[in-house]
Amino acid sequence: MRRFTRLTNAFSKKIDNHIHMVALYTVWYNYIRQHKTHRLSPAMAAGITDKLWSMTDLAEMIDASLPEPGKRGPYQKRGGDDQAGTRNI
Numbered sequence: 737m738r739r740f741t742r743l744t745n746a747f748s749k750k751i752d753n754h755i756h757m758v759a760l761y762t763v764w765y766n767y768i769r770q771h772k773t774h775r776l777s778p779a780m781a782a783g784i785t786d787k788l789w790s791m792t793d794l795a796e797m798i799d800a801s802l803p804e805p806g807k808r809g810p811y812q813k814r815g816g817d818d819q820a821g822t823r824n825i
Contacts, residue, residue: 763794 748754767789
């Protein structure tokens with residue numbers, strides 16, 4: 737995994753981004769990636785799941801875990817004497 741080294745573009749500068757990417761990689765490796773000789777994922781071989789997951793399944797799980805967006809607040813006009821769309825130069 738090149739994410740741990742600083743020599744590539746995939747290097748995470750923020751620890752939160754690094755943690756999330758390692759979690760995604762772990763799920764991909766264990767549930768989505770198919771072993772070449774066994775034709776099973778590691779999770780299927782261990783008996784954790786009975787089907788090979790797809791990236792769509794993973795994306796749907798991520799979307800389902802996100803909270804529903806709340807109602808947006810009222811629109812607030814900008815302060816000042818400027819007309820909308822004009823600038824003082």
